[in-house]
Amino acid sequence: GTASVLFVIYSLLNGINLSGVLLIYSGQSVFSAFLTTAGMFGLMSVYGLYSKRDLTAWGSFLTMGLIGLLIAMLLNFFMKSTMVEFVTSIFGVVIFLGLTAWDTRKLLQIGGELDSVEGNEGAHKLAIIGALGLYLDFINIFLFLLRLFGKRR
Secondary structure, three states, X not given: OHHHHXXXXXXXXXXXXXXXXXXXXXXXXXXXXXHHHHHHHHHHHXXXXXXXXXXXHHHHHHHHHHHHHHHHHHHHHHHOOHHHHHHHHHHHHHHHHHHHHHHHHHHHHHHHHHOOXXXXXXXXXXXXXXXXXXXXXXXXXXXHHHHHXXXXX
């Protein structure tokens, strides 16, 4: 119950935060970024579900990339370089697309392992955490695409 409530609260707070971001960009930009994000996210999820490749090694590689991305974004907060913002946005899209496939595969594996266990509270918590991971992947892809291609009002 607590994990579900925290997930809903986090989603609401994120929605409030996103509403401020969405006011900056034109409606056409938001719509285009959303459709592009949905298509890319869907394709990477399908890839994560049906790929015969082992995606477990992607996790540590993408985590290192995410840490590097956060450091670059923090440094750019002070430098204010448009080129660094452009490059970090491209890397952000690539990293979160990879995380989408990896998170989808991870959820598939967890679901397969817990499929035989009925009424397992741990499975419910893992499902919520997995949903949060995919939600964050989608939101971040969307925000990075807006930064790349969005037209400000």
